[in-house]
Amino acid sequence: MSPFNGAPGVLNWSxxxxxxxxxxxxxxxxxxxxxxxxxxxxxxxxxxxxxxVFTTTGMRMNEILQLRLTPECFVRLHMPAPAGxxxxxxxxxxxxRLLPKGEKTETLxxxxxxxETKRLLVKVARMLADHYHLQAGEGLPTVAYSxxxxxxxxxxxxxxxxxxxxxxxxxxxxxxxxRFLLHGMIFRTRDxxxxxxxxxxxRHAFATFAVQVEKIPLDIVGALLKQKNLEVTDxxxxxxxxxxxxxxxxxxxxxxxxxxxxxxxxxxxxELQRLYQEAAGKAGTLADVVGGQCVSHGFCxxxxxxxxxxxxxxDPAKRLQLExxxxxxxxxxxxxxxxxxxxxxxxxxxxxRDCETELQEIEAIEAYRKDEKRAVQIHLEARQ
Numbered sequence: 001m002s003p004f005n006g007a008p009g010v011l012n013w014s015x016x017x018x019x020x021x022x023x024x025x026x027x028x029x030x031x032x033x034x035x036x037x038x039x040x041x042x043x044x045x046x047x048x049x050x051x052x053v054f055t056t057t058g059m060r061m062n063e064i065l066q067l068r069l070t071p072e073c074f075v076r077l078h079m080p081a082p083a084g085x086x087x088x089x090x091x092x093x094x095x096x097r098l099l100p101k102g103e104k105t106e107t108l109x110x111x112x113x114x115x116e117t118k119r120l121l122v123k124v125a126r127m128l129a130d131h132y133h134l135q136a137g138e139g140l141p142t143v144a145y146s147x148x149x150x151x152x153x154x155x156x157x158x159x160x161x162x163x164x165x166x167x168x169x170x171x172x173x174x175x176x177x178x179r180f181l182l183h184g185m186i187f188r189t190r191d192x193x194x195x196x197x198x199x200x201x202x203r204h205a206f207a208t209f210a211v212q213v214e215k216i217p218l219d220i221v222g223a224l225l226k227q228k229n230l231e232v233t234d235x236x237x238x239x240x241x242x243x244x245x246x247x248x249x250x251x252x253x254x255x256x257x258x259x260x261x262x263x264x265x266x267x268x269x270x271e272l273q274r275l276y277q278e279a280a281g282k283a284g285t286l287a288d289v290v291g292g293q294c295v296s297h298g299f300c301x302x303x304x305x306x307x308x309x310x311x312x313x314x315d316p317a318k319r320l321q322l323e324x325x326x327x328x329x330x331x332x333x334x335x336x337x338x339x340x341x342x343x344x345x346x347x348x349x350x351x352x353r354d355c356e357t358e359l360q361e362i363e364a365i366e367a368y369r370k371d372e373k374r375a376v377q378i379h380l381e382a383r384q
Contacts, residue, residue, distance in 0.1 A: 040180075045123060048181055051178055070139075307325060329352040330348070
């Protein structure tokens with residue numbers, strides 16, 4: 001079965017208005033290729049939101065399909081400004097409240113999002129408003145939850161965001177939208193086998209990066225992924241072969257400087273619980289941080305080392321903060337080197353590299369937004 005049969009008008013011609021029949025007849029008569037421009041735009045728009053949500057929240061497929069722009073699902077939080085900030089106006093933050101897989105009660109869990117995700121939500125909502133010819137203040141149509149999931153009986157008909165032509169998008173169609181959006185980007189394993197992009201794979205990538213690159217404790221990553229069984233989280237976050245090789249190279253390069261004994265000791269459950277309790281409640285949900293916004297909820301996994309933390313979404317409007325932070329870090333490198341504080345100098349160099357990485361991410365975001373504003377022109381030549 002084609003992954004688009006359950007989503008007419010997304011990436012293919014719609015059979016709802018007879019356009020697919022018309023195109024088949026036109027193709028036979030003219031021998032020409034007809035492209036479904038509106039359907040391709042819909043697929044790309046759904047695809048970019050999906051990639052953003054999966055890579056910044058670690059959601060599962062059946063969680064993203066619950067998204068609704070309704071007051072009980074899409075929550076707007078008013079939070080006080082940080083003490084001492086020049087701008088003392090309240091901060092507005094956003095989160096989705098969803099039912100995770102494995103939750104036996106009706107308890108909803110919070111999935112906090114940043115400014116970029118919110119901007120993409122607006123794009124999808126506007127596209128659907130045009131598609132359904134909605135008037136100001138009119139909500140999306142109420143549709144049945146995606147029929148391909150065993151848990152569908154737990155969800156009533158609702159104005160789900162990921163819908164088209166009065167049908168909720170199946171998970172397979174959402175996967176196809178992501179693959180269409182990223183067409184041309186080839187993903188392969190070390191033995192050259194092709195990797196098929198799926199939501200579950202992006203969830204693995206989220207966990208692996210958080211644990212292996214950012215060194216966030218396993219129990220905290222489990223909380224981010226809404227997983228109660230840490231053995232499952234450990235499986236999700238296994239290092240890749242390239243990570244092991246790179247880690248070995250870094251160890252050889254830095255072992256002459258210092259040995260971090262704490263990293264070599266396995267912490268007891270009591271120690272993990274103490275660290276979790278120390279962090280709990282110390283970080284504001286979606287607080288403003290250097291170069292962006294924090295999307296961690298209730299605890300600071302990075303111990304407030306915000307630059308380079310995967311729990312932060314870079315914000316192009318805060319480019320200057322990162323540039324100043326990078327200059328400061330390089331000044332600290334010089335000072336530490338002069339004082340013979342080699343480990344501290346290396347730490348500051350890493351901070352400067354993290355600043356540069358986030359500045360490159362901001363450049364990519366700005367280029368992406370610039371491309372969005374390009375006007376597409378299609379020239380048709382009459383056949384002789």
